[in-house]
Amino acid sequence: MQNISKTYGSGDSAVTAIKEASFEIYAGETVALLGPSGSGKTTLITMIGCITEPSGGKLHLNEKLIYDTKWQIKDTRRLRRENIGFIFQSHNLIPFLNVRENVTIVPQMNGVAIKDANKKAKELLDYLGVGEKLENMPSQLSGGQSQRVAIARSLSNNPKIILADEPTAALDGQRALSVMQLLKKLSAEQGVAIVVVTHDERMLPLFDRILRVEDGFVKEDKEIKEFS
Ligand SMILES: Nc1ncnc2c1ncn2[C@@H]1O[C@H](COP(=O)(O)OP(=O)(O)O)[C@@H](O)[C@H]1O
Ligand SMILES: [Mg+2]
Numbered sequence: 001m002q003n004i005s006k007t008y009g010s011g012d013s014a015v016t017a018i019k020e021a022s023f024e025i026y027a028g029e030t031v032a033l034l035g036p037s038g039s040g041k042t043t044l045i046t047m048i049g050c051i052t053e054p055s056g057g058k059l060h061l062n063e064k065l066i067y068d069t070k071w072q073i074k075d076t077r078r079l080r081r082e083n084i085g086f087i088f089q090s091h092n093l094i095p096f097l098n099v100r101e102n103v104t105i106v107p108q109m110n111g112v113a114i115k116d117a118n119k120k121a122k123e124l125l126d127y128l129g130v131g132e133k134l135e136n137m138p139s140q141l142s143g144g145q146s147q148r149v150a151i152a153r154s155l156s157n158n159p160k161i162i163l164a165d166e167p168t169a170a171l172d173g174q175r176a177l178s179v180m181q182l183l184k185k186l187s188a189e190q191g192v193a194i195v196v197v198t199h200d201e202r203m204l205p206l207f208d209r210i211l212r213v214e215d216g217f218v219k220e221d222k223e224i225k226e227f228s
Helices: 041-048 076-083 099-109 114-127 143-155 173-190 201-206
Strands: 002-008 015-021 030-034 056-061 064-068 084-087 161-165 193-197 209-214 217-221
Touching: 002 041, 015 041, 030 041, 030 173, 030 201, 041 161, 041 193, 076 084, 084 143, 099 114, 099 143, 114 143, 143 161, 143 173, 161 173, 173 193, 173 201
Parallel strands: 015 217, 030 193, 030 209, 084 161, 161 193
Antiparallel strands: 002 015, 002 056, 056 064, 209 217
16 A cells, blocks of 8 residues: 545545555565554555555555556456455355355356355365354354354465454453464465454554554554564
8 A cells, every 4th residue: 555545525524534654565474453433444454455545545456556546457356356355344154145155156257157256165165164054054063153254255366465444342251362363274274464453452462463553654663563
């Protein structure tokens, strides 16, 4: 991101949520976005994910120019579907699809054959410790299991980057920690960049870098290196 800004609304009601943010995120990194409520974290992570359109600046993804005054690509939905994994605060599983279908829907939309998508889903769910839930409905899962399925889903399109907005907010301390440790393991083993919005100071030792968001300004936290 180069000098990325976001202003919602216009005139007297305009709110500038992100002010000239510049930073890079590299493959295999774990990055925390930390900051008080309303500071701009969701705006920032949804701009990284090409969901929210910036108001100014430049955005590159995999070295490709994606935004410069306007979107530089026609189909941002396709871009997201093919390149980015998302994990939300509540797992957002589709309630009327079973676990396997929730994990295979995006690869299928991307044109992956059902047989290959099923095989990959099984591998991912096994890897995440919920392989036996393959044919269960989301309503039959605990909070921690649902979030593991959501992580499997976020990985199903082999993304280079996974974006998670407070993924552990609905989980208790121990489960929250184990979900974060899983994300850390993923970044190490699969070279995926992981960006996580978190309020939880206890998670911070798990991250390679911390970006602090304060009143729309984004700055890198240098002190973390001394702890880790
Ligand atoms: N869709 C929107 N329309 C108008 N203002 C918004 C919108 N989304 C967020 N904001 C405002 O932008 C600021 C940052 O919000 P947000 O990015 O959600 O912060 P955080 O995720 O850190 O709580 C807040 O002042 C919020 O009210
Ligand atoms: Mg938010």
